[in-house]
Amino acid sequence: xxxxxxxxxxxxxxxxxxxxxxxxxxxxxxxxxxxxxxxxxxxxxxxxxxxxxxxxxxxxxxxxxxxxxxxxxxxxxxxxxxxxxxxxxxxxxxxxxxxxxxxxxxxxxxxxxxxxxxxxxxxxxxxxxxxxxxxxxxxxxxxxxxxxxxxxxxxxxxxxxxxxxxxxxxxxxxxxxxxxxxxxxxxxxxxxxxxxxxxxxxxxxxxxxxxxxxxxxxxxxxxxxxxxxxxxxxxxxxxxxxxxxxxxxxxxxxxxxxxxxxxxxxxxxxxxxxxxxxxxxxxxxxxxxxxxxxxxxxxxxxxx
Amino acid sequence: xxxxxxxxxxxxxxxxxxxxxxxxxxxxxxxxxxxxxxxxxxxxxxxxxxxxxxxxxxxxxxxxxxxxxxxxxxxxxxxxxxxxxxxxxxxxxxxxxxxxxxxxxxxxxxxxxxxxxxxxxxxxxxxxxxxxxxxxxxxxxxxxxxxxxxxxxxxxxxxxxxxxxxxxxxxxxxxxxxxxxxxxxxxxxxxxxxxxxxxxxxxxxxxxxxxxxxxxxxxxxxxxxxxxxxxxxxxxxxxxxxxxxxxxxxxxxxxxxxxxxxxxxxxxxxxxxxxxxxxxxxxxxxxxxxxxxxxxxxxxxxxx
Numbered sequence: 275x276x277x278x279x280x281x282x283x284x285x286x287x288x289x290x291x292x293x294x295x296x297x298x299x300x301x302x303x304x305x306x307x308x309x310x311x312x313x314x315x316x317x318x319x320x321x322x323x324x325x326x327x328x329x330x331x332x333x334x335x336x337x338x339x340x341x342x343x344x345x346x347x348x349x350x351x352x353x354x355x356x357x358x359x360x361x362x363x364x365x366x367x368x369x370x371x372x373x374x375x376x377x378x379x380x381x382x383x384x385x386x387x388x389x390x391x392x393x394x395x396x397x398x399x400x401x402x403x404x405x406x407x408x409x410x411x412x413x414x415x416x417x418x419x420x421x422x423x424x425x426x427x428x429x430x431x432x433x434x435x436x437x438x439x440x441x442x443x444x445x446x447x448x449x450x451x452x453x454x455x456x457x458x459x460x461x462x463x464x465x466x467x468x469x470x471x472x473x474x475x476x477x478x479x480x481x482x483x484x485x486x487x488x489x490x491x492x493x494x495x496x497x498x499x500x501x502x503x504x505x506x507x508x509x510x511x512x513x514x515x516x517x518x519x520x521x522x523x524x525x526x527x528x529x530x531x532x533x534x535x536x537x538x539x540x541x542x543x544x545x546x547x548x549x550x551x552x553x554x555x556x557x558x559x560x561x562x563x564x565x566x567x568x569x570x571x572x573x574x575x576x577x578x
Numbered sequence: 579x580x581x582x583x584x585x586x587x588x589x590x591x592x593x594x595x596x597x598x599x600x601x602x603x604x605x606x607x608x609x610x611x612x613x614x615x616x617x618x619x620x621x622x623x624x625x626x627x628x629x630x631x632x633x634x635x636x637x638x639x640x641x642x643x644x645x646x647x648x649x650x651x652x653x654x655x656x657x658x659x660x661x662x663x664x665x666x667x668x669x670x671x672x673x674x675x676x677x678x679x680x681x682x683x684x685x686x687x688x689x690x691x692x693x694x695x696x697x698x699x700x701x702x703x704x705x706x707x708x709x710x711x712x713x714x715x716x717x718x719x720x721x722x723x724x725x726x727x728x729x730x731x732x733x734x735x736x737x738x739x740x741x742x743x744x745x746x747x748x749x750x751x752x753x754x755x756x757x758x759x760x761x762x763x764x765x766x767x768x769x770x771x772x773x774x775x776x777x778x779x780x781x782x783x784x785x786x787x788x789x790x791x792x793x794x795x796x797x798x799x800x801x802x803x804x805x806x807x808x809x810x811x812x813x814x815x816x817x818x819x820x821x822x823x824x825x826x827x828x829x830x831x832x833x834x835x836x837x838x839x840x841x842x843x844x845x846x847x848x849x850x851x852x853x854x855x856x857x858x859x860x861x862x863x864x865x866x867x868x869x870x871x872x873x874x875x876x877x878x879x880x881x882x
Contacts, residue, residue, distance in 0.1 A: 379780065402794050414794060439790050450780045451790050454773050458796030461769040465842045469761050472829075475838045476683065476754045486743050486755050490706050490718060492762030494798035525776075534779045534874050538769045541845035570838050 282306060284430050285334040286325075286342045287354050287361070289316040292374070292401060293344030295408030296434045298323050300342075303411060303433035310334040331361040339369040340430050344401075347520060348377035351385060362392060370395040370426040374415075376456065378524050379446035380531075386419070386445030395423035398445040399431070400452035404512065412436035416455075418447035453528065456521040457539045462496035463518065463559050464542035469497075470504055471566035474574060480505055503560040507576020511558045518546040518559055554578070586610060588734050589638040590629075590646045591658050591665070593620040596678070596705060597648030599712025600738045602627050604646075606715060607737035614638040635665040643673040644734050648705075651824060652685035659693065666696060674699040674730040678719075680760065682828050683750035684835075690723070690749030699727035702749040703735070704756035708816060716740035720759075722751035757832065760825040761843045766800035767822065767863050768846035773801075774808055775870035778878060784809055807864040811880020815862045822850040822863055858882070 282305055286297040289311040300307045301324050308326045310333075311317050321327050328334035331354055335341050341361065343354050351373055355362040362371070371389050373382065373396060386396040397419040407413050415435040417424070420443055431438055441447045469492075473483045484505060488498050503509060522543035529536045545562050552568065554561040567574040586609055590601040593615040604611045605628050612630045614637075615621050625631050632638035635658055639645050645665065647658050655677055659666040666675070675693050677686065677700065690700040701723040711717050719739040721728070724747055735742055745751045773796075777787045788809060792802050807813060826847035833840045849866050856872065858865040871878040 404795075416790065437793065439786075441786065441790075447782070450777070450782055451787065454777045454780075454782070454787055455791060455794050455796035457773050457776065458769055458791065458798070458801065461765065461772075461842070462796070462798060465762055465765040465769075468765075468840055468842045469758050472761065472833070472838055472840060473754070473758045475836055476758075476832075478751070478754055478758070482743075482745065483755065483758055486720065486745075487759060487762065489741065490759050491708075491799050491803070492759035492766070494762070494766060494800075495795050496798075497762065499795070528780075529776070532779055534776055535870075536772055536776060537845050537849060538765070538772045538842070541841050545841060566839075 282429075283308070283338045284340045284342060285309070285328070285338045286344065287311070287331050287334060288344035289313075289320045290344070291405040292408045293342070294319055295405050296342060296344060296413070297325055298409050299411030299434050300430060301325060305430065305433065308334040308338060330359055332359065332364040335361045335365045337366065339366055340372065340427060341365060341369065342372045342374065342430065342434075344374045347375055348381035348385070351375045351377065355385065355389065362389065362394065365394060367393055370397060370423050372397045372399045372427050372430060374399050374401045376400050376452055376521055376524070377449055378528055379450040379453070382449040383446040395420060395426055396445055397423040397427045398448040399427070400448050402452065402455060407436070408434070415439070416441060416448040416451045418442050419445050453521070453525060457525050457536065459496055460518045460522045460546065461538045461542045462494040463500055464545045464562055466494065466497040466501055467504065467545075467560060467562035467566060470501055471563050471570065471572060471574070474567070474572045475570060500560040503558055504563045504574060507574065509554070509558040509561050509564065509576055511556060513559050514556050515546055515549050515559050515561055516555045519543065519550050519555070522546060586733075587612070587642045588644045588646060589613070589632070589642045590648065591615070591635050591638060592648035593617075593624045594648070595709040596712045597646070598623060599709050600646060600648060600717070601629055602713050603715030604734060604737050605629060609734065609737060612638040612642060634663055636663065636668040639665045639669045641670065643670055644676065644731060645669060645673065646676045646678065646734065648678045651679055652681035652689070655679045655681065655689060659689065666693065666698065669698060671697055674701060674727050676701045676703050676731050676734060678703050678705045680704050680756055680825055680828070681753055682757070682832055683754040686753040687750040699724060699730055700749055701727040701731045702752040703731070704752050706756070706759060711740070712738070719743070720745060720752040720755045722746050723749050757825070757829060761829050761840065763800055764822045764826045764850065765842045765846045766798040767804055768849045768866055770798065770801040770805055771808065771849075771864060771866035771870060774805055775867050775874065775876060775878070778871070778876045779874060804864040807862055808867045808878060811878065813858070813862040813865050813868065813880055815860060817863050818860050819850055819853050819863050819865055820859045823847065823854050823859070826850060
């Protein structure tokens with residue numbers, strides 16, 4: 275068996291906005307990529323980009339030493355690996371799982387233990403950067419795992435990421451860093467939407483507010499990135515409300531299980547839940563601004 | 579009367595960390611500066627920097643066409659101008675008040691009306707940027723007022739600011755923009771302190787958390803600026819907790835009076851109030867992290 279040739283083959287399970295982009299980045303870097311997704315639309319896009327569609331997750335990983343799992347959460351990742359249609363048992367004995375779904379650190383530790391019990395390797399590798407950077411192979415990856423996991427995953431990681439933080443040998447550390455980022459990201463989106471709606475209520479020129487705030491101490495990465503969606507009234511989902519009901523829900527669970535209060539994340543979670551309850555769960559996460567507009571009867575572009 | 583010579587004279591009332599710096603920037607730009615403050619320590623520092631100490635606010639403004647008022651809030655500004663020791667009546671008939679305290683837009687509109695009723699001019703000119711940039715003449719000023727107010731204030735504004743946003747002719751608009759900035763700044767400080775303490779509870783390397791977050795979508799201007807105080811355990815006040823109990827209190831008042839909910843600002847206000855209640859009101863605003871550390875029994879540098 276030619277080790278190099280085999281290592282240039284990767285399976286990607288989950289071909290949505292992030293996984294689909296990561297698969298394309300791997301193709302662009304010269305990997306042979308087999309992919310699987312439960313959504314036929316995602317499979318068609320992947321085939322059109324030059325990928326090899328597999329009929330199941332288990333078939334995607336056959337003779338493939340690297341699996342990139344980019345599903346929604348820990349539960350789906352567990353199903354990908356250990357479910358009835360799960361694929362871990364079909365992977366070569368010497369292989370690595372690159373696990374990129376956002377999940378609680380404890381869930382990542384648990385999955386790593388179970389994968390490593392089969393002799394295979396596990397890289398806890400949550401991602402950050404959005405769909406565009408995924409497709410460009412320019413993600414940020416927050417990675418933790420054994421030396422062997424890093425070595426085996428290395429070429430694929432390099433093809434998918436512009437920046438890799440190596441956060442030590444304990445799976446779960448990547449997940450924990452990602453959750454800290456999500457806590458802040460969620461709070462900042464909610465605050466940006468509250469602030470821009472409050473500015474509208476005050477009768478301010480919102481384009482001018484965007485200009486002033488992005489040049490001032492009140493700025494955040496999320497304010498700068500999301501408020502243009504509000505100003506343009508464009509709520510096509512680049513990242514959906516449901517991502518943050520999920521991720522801030524994980525923060526809430528982590529807070530309860532470690533007895534640590536997170537009042538800011540809690541307030542943000544309630545705003546995302548209200549926005550989902552108002553029927554905008556699958557819309558862009560800047561829709562929190564439309565919730566404020568609807569509640570307070572103010573006029574924003576693209577209001578529902 | 580030599581108009582140019584007269585215009586190069588400025589009075590500064592309030593010589594604290596911001597006003598003292600602004601007075602030094604005016605001195606550095608060649609203005610003759612008369613100053614007043616109720617705190618003798620501030621007067622001594624001002625005299626040492628080359629300023630002329632006045633025995634009262636009214637004496638500071640005599641024959642001085644430009645007054646810069648940099649006190650704590652609307653109430654103090656009102657006292658400076660209209661109180662028993664107030665100075666507006668002592669100012670030349672053709673003169674301008676540059677009002678830089680943070681206050682509600684309605685308070686700025688009210689002060690402007692009352693100043694303009696005497697024939698004098700009012701520039702609503704809240705500031706942003708911190709003490710260091712104040713002393714360098716490198717503040718951001720959010721200015722609104724009549725054309726005549728802008729013209730008269732212009733040379734002094736230019737000496738104090740690196741960036742001036744001209745926000746129209748209606749006093750109150752500068753104040754409103756400042757409050758939007760303060761809403762975001764307060765929420766971001768509270769969120770940064772919650773996130774870094776939560777990361778400590780999760781056992782993460784906090785220096786690494788700072789590195790990762792400042793390179794990720796969870797970043798904010800405040801996270802980047804304040805978290806080094808937490809990592810170094812240095813809570814000497816660059817800006818105090820009490821500034822945000824005040825400013826987020828104004829947001830709460832504005833929200834009630836215009837019937838607009840601000841749950842994110844409300845959650846942040848409660849955290850600043852808890853931190854003040856725990857005895858840290860005059861400490862650096864990053865002390866919210868020490869509140870979390872104390873509540874949850876985690877170890878942070880400089881903990882009280």
